Amino acid sequence: MDYTTGELMVVAAAREIQDEEVVFVGMRLPMLAFAVAKRTHAPNVVGFYECGIVRDFPSEQLLYTMGDTPNIEGAQWCTSTNHLMFLMQQGNVDCGFIGGAEIDRFGNVNTSYIGNHNNPKVKLPGSGGAADIAGLSNRLLVIMNHEKRRLTEKVDYITSPGAGEGGNWREEQGIPRGGIGSLITTLGVMRPGGNNELELASIHPGIALEEVKENTGWDLKAGNNLTETDPPKPEELDVIRSIDPDGFWTG
Amino acid sequence: MKEKLETLEQAIKNHINDGDSVVMGACLEPMIPFAAAYEILRQKKKSLNVIAPISDILFDMLIGAGAVKKVTAAWAGNVSAGLGHNYRRAVEKGDPFPIEIEDHSNFSIGLALLGGAMGAPFLPTKSLLGTGIVESNPNLKQEVYNGEKLIYVPSINPDVAILGVQRADKNGNAHLWGNLGIAQDAAMAGKKVILLAEEIVETSDVDSDPNRVLVPGFKVTSVVECPGFAHPSPVQGYYQRDHEFFHTYHKETKTVDGFKHWLDQYVLSVSSHEEYLKQVGKERLDSLRIKQIKLAAPVNYAAD
Incomplete structure (x- = not known):
């Protein structure tokens, strides 16, 4: 069955969600991943949207932002951003999705400044809720385009902490829990291995290991059980295409 | 109770001073008070410290027009397109002039305003x-x-919080529904509060559902009847988000000249919010209007 890279990434992201989990849903592809998980293997999942929305079923309509009117109609709870952050600070959020401009070998994500923050080469939009999700959720899931300039040895600025400098860095910083669960890219899926360094766990169908390595800014290790990413199932594609028939997010 | 109705022009003239710290929208993607930003630019207010978790392209246009000294925010850009060109130009090149950034996350800016609301x-x-x-x-x-x-x-206690609501009475008692972002925290923390309302309604309408009230009227300084105030952002029950407007803004503001042209077309060459709505076009606004009705179940507030 034919599918796009975007659709494969949505499905890979959806499979990171377990049934009955509370998920902090990020912008763009995660909004579709939540819908796929909900309508396939995780019918009891609950979604948090940082603008102050909780949903127990996804909107039937395509969302361009999480505050769009179809995301409020049929919501389970409309509340304040702080209330959702309070619950996450207590440990009530199982996993959260973010994107980013840059990520490094220890899974630290930068969405703030390229170059020195006092005199930056590029000013990126900033954290939004990403820094909070990275520090307070139980598992951080990151979705990014796989390019050498984006997957870099060391980020210029840690907006959303992964494992810092590796090892027990998070504990040393006092971060209460969490860390990277997986990084889903246009070429494969990575997970933390020894010393909490990101290692390649699966390669998307049709992609060569060399291509992944060439497009990664550090000496990428392949995990012990390197596999091929399972392609999307028809029922997963059905969900994506029912919501995004024109491929706005996944084309 | 004191009547607080003013025109948009009066509200901005009377309550926003150069150099003020101003919360401009606090619901993140929806309910952003764009009409107030346009009026601030028409009145050439300067050196503002603008505060919000995420207020989409509102910050970008204020920065590009030179009204901003400082940005206190979790995120500034264009939610549809990503980066904000004016924000980048100001930070990277000091164009039109350098701005100060106070970096936050959504939680830390929420806590700063909640702390202000608590008096902590x-x-x-x-x-x-x-x-x-x-x-x-x-x-x-x-x-x-x-x-x-x-x-x-x-904690942050802003000089002014400019917030959008669906409906208010003339004393500032207002109903806001949908996601709240940190609007209630901002309203409670603000030294002054300006509300832009889609509709002005009777006090008895607001009083019929006191659990939906944003803050009691005594906290509110000014109420503006301003239908369409949030365009191009959405207002639940009234109109949807105008996605294309954000994409067009992104394309047209890539250069300084492009931004100046955009600013002239939608802000400086129009005399009022009503003129702006005409410039956007009736057909376009009609296509965004919410046409379905989905009412909440009534709640019984009877005493006995």
Whole structure:
């Protein structure tokens, strides 16, 4: 069955969600991943949207932002951003999705400044809720385009902490829990291995290991059980295409 | 009770001063008071410290027009397109002039306004430990409490909070529904509060559902009847988001000249909010209007 890279990434992201989990849903592809998980293997999942929305079923309509009117109609709870952050600070959020401009070998994500923050080469939009999700959720899931300039040895600025400098860095910083669960890219899926360094766990169908390595800014290790990413199932594609028939997010 | 109805022009003229710290929208993607931003630019207010978690392209246009001295925010850009061209030009090149940035996350800006609302000097959080945000924003302090590392977020009481609501009475009692973002915290923390309302209704309508009230009228300084105030952002029950407007803004503001042209077309060459709506076009606004009706179940407030 034919599918796009975007659709494969949505499905890979959806499979990171377990049934009955509370998920902090990020912008763009995660909004579709939540819908796929909900309508396939995780019918009891609950979604948090940082603008102050909780949903127990996804909107039937395509969302361009999480505050769009179809995301409020049929919501389970409309509340304040702080209330959702309070619950996450207590440990009530199982996993959260973010994107980013840059990520490094220890899974630290930068969405703030390229170059020195006092005199930056590029000013990126900033954290939004990403820094909070990275520090307070139980598992951080990151979705990014796989390019050498984006997957870099060391980020210029840690907006959303992964494992810092590796090892027990998070504990040393006092971060209460969490860390990277997986990084889903246009070429494969990575997970933390020894010393909490990101290692390649699966390669998307049709992609060569060399291509992944060439497009990664550090000496990428392949995990012990390197596999091929399972392609999307028809029922997963059905969900994506029912919501995004024109491929706005996944084309 | 004191009547607080003003025109948009009066509200901005009377309550916003050059150099003020101003919350401009606090619901994140929806309910952004764009009409107030346009009026601020028409009145050439200067040196503002603009505060919000995420207010989409509202910050970008204020920065590009030279009205901003400082941005206190979790995110500034264009939600549809990503980066904001004016924000980048100001930070990277000092064009039209340099701006100061106070970096926050959505939680830390929420706590800063909640702390302000509580009358507390700061609030502690376990978020932001190990982040660059703590380094680039020196106001955030790492402290230890009972052996546990925490970030102390100093409170913010903005000079003015400009917020959108669906309906208000003329005394400032207002209903806001849908996601709240940090609007209630901002309304409680604000030294002055300006409300832009889609509709002005009878007090008895607002009183019929006191649980939906944003803040009681005594906290509100000014109420503006301003249908369409949030365009191009959405208002639940009234109109949807005008996605295309954000994409067009992104394309047209790529250069300084392009931005100046955009600003002239939608803000400086129009005399009022009503003129702006005409410029956007009736057909376009009609196509965004909410056409279905989905009412909540009534609640019984009877005493006996």
